[in-house]
Amino acid sequence: MLAISGDSAEDSRVFAERYHLPFPLLGDADLAVSRALTGVTSDGNTLPGIVIVRGDREIVERRLATAKDDRVSTAGLVEALDRALGTHGPAITDDQFGAIDRIQLRLDAGGGHAPGGVTGVANVTALAPLARFVVVGPRASFDLRDAPVALGGELALRLPFVNDIAAIELGGIAEYAPVAPRGAIVGGTAALWFAWSPQWSLQLAVEVDREGGAQRITGTFGVARMFETPW
């Protein structure tokens, strides 16, 4: 975004500092750019307006002020941007990184039915996006009743929706419990993931595992801290 007026650099500097504006304020001293794109008022000032220019330089939207206090609302501008650019509102992004593209460090806890009876479980999982539809990473899980510690990993397919801030996940789990009762644990999980910021998400999951020939069903609820993917 670029803001353009006939102001001097000094006036623009004061204005930008006073309102902590993160975008550049450009000085159109001879009003040549204003004259070409919005217009010039008879008192020698820029005619206020908003012009949306696509990457190929095509002007896809132009709105000019028709009264002194005529302003486009933020919602109106977002709507115009969506219409002009074929987007769908502002995704939850932070420095160009959408929540969907981030590494997640998840902590989930819950309970369910294990071979030995009712149990409580907790999982710590680090998931990295391999692609938009796939996340993979190591996992450590803790089961109060049957497997105090199990180490392994998870691979999940995810189906993003609601502007990539939510996803349905279907994952596979493979783990090994190194302490008694030792053994392999394999299972499947179905989860609903929701990011409420680029840094934090919530997830609700159901998991069915086989351990030592018996079945364990658990439900968990958890939170994830998300980090920028370094690649």
Next chain:
Amino acid sequence: MRSALLLASSGCLTALHVTTPAPTVAEAPAFALPAQDGHRVALADELAHGPVVLVFYRGFW
């Protein structure tokens, strides 16, 4: 009714001292203008990163 509308619109125009809006053009002309910190910003450089929203305002007055 029509004259009332005309009167109202002329009132708006008078309030803003509009002369003539710029003609509608399909393509933005190339330009480079100085930012408040002195460095020149070229539209072409900004467009290389994607679409650009140009906000024209009356300034600090």
